[in-house]
Amino acid sequence: MREDQLTTTPSHPVRPLDPIDDAILRLLRTDGRASVRAVADQVHISRANAYARINRLIDEGVIRGFSARVNHERAGRGASAYITLKIVQDSWRTVRAKLEELPGAAHIALVSGDFDVLLLVHTEDNRALRELVLTRLQGIPEVLSTRTLLVFEESDLLPER
Known part of the structure; x- marks a missing residue:
C-alpha cells in the first residue's frame, strides 16, 4: 500500500x-x-x-x-483474518511501514476505540496465519498486543444503485 x-x-x-x-x-x-x-x-x-x-x-x-x-480461496490464500493491534503511542508511521511489508496484508487502517490498528490479511492456511501473527506481528517492537478474528465467510458489496 x-x-x-x-x-x-x-x-x-x-x-x-x-x-x-x-x-x-x-x-x-x-x-x-x-x-x-x-x-x-x-x-x-x-x-x-x-x-x-x-x-x-x-x-x-x-x-x-x-x-x-479476488477470490482469495481460489488464489491459494484461503485463511483470512482481521487482526487488531494496540501499538506504542506515536508509532503509527513506523508500524504502518512494517505492516505494508507483510505477505498477504490487504488493508491497514488507523482506527479509534479499544485498539489502534485494524489489519486484514489473507494467508495460505492457518499455519501461515499463526506464523504471521506470532512471529512477524508480535515481533514488531511497537506492537503491544494483537487479537485475531478469523473470517469464516465474506461477500463483496456492490455499489448502491
Whole structure:
C-alpha cells in the first residue's frame, strides 16, 4: 500500500460530486474495465465528457486506481483474518511501514476505540496465519498486543444503485 493511499489530507480542495460523477463511480465500482464509451452510454453523456470526468476523478484522487476483486480461496490464500493491534503511542508511521511489508496484508487502517490498528490479511492456511501473527506481528517492537478474528465467510458489496 502506498503512502498516498493512506493520507487523509487531499492535495486539492474537496469538491462535491454531482449526480453524474456518482453514476460514473457506481458504474466503475461494478465494472472497472468498462470502456469510456460504455460509461458515456450508460450515464447518458458524450464520450469526451465521460473521458474528461474520469480523468478529473483520477487527478483529484477520488479514483485511486482500478483493481480486480479476488477470490482469495481460489488464489491459494484461503485463511483470512482481521487482526487488531494496540501499538506504542506515536508509532503509527513506523508500524504502518512494517505492516505494508507483510505477505498477504490487504488493508491497514488507523482506527479509534479499544485498539489502534485494524489489519486484514489473507494467508495460505492457518499455519501461515499463526506464523504471521506470532512471529512477524508480535515481533514488531511497537506492537503491544494483537487479537485475531478469523473470517469464516465474506461477500463483496456492490455499489448502491
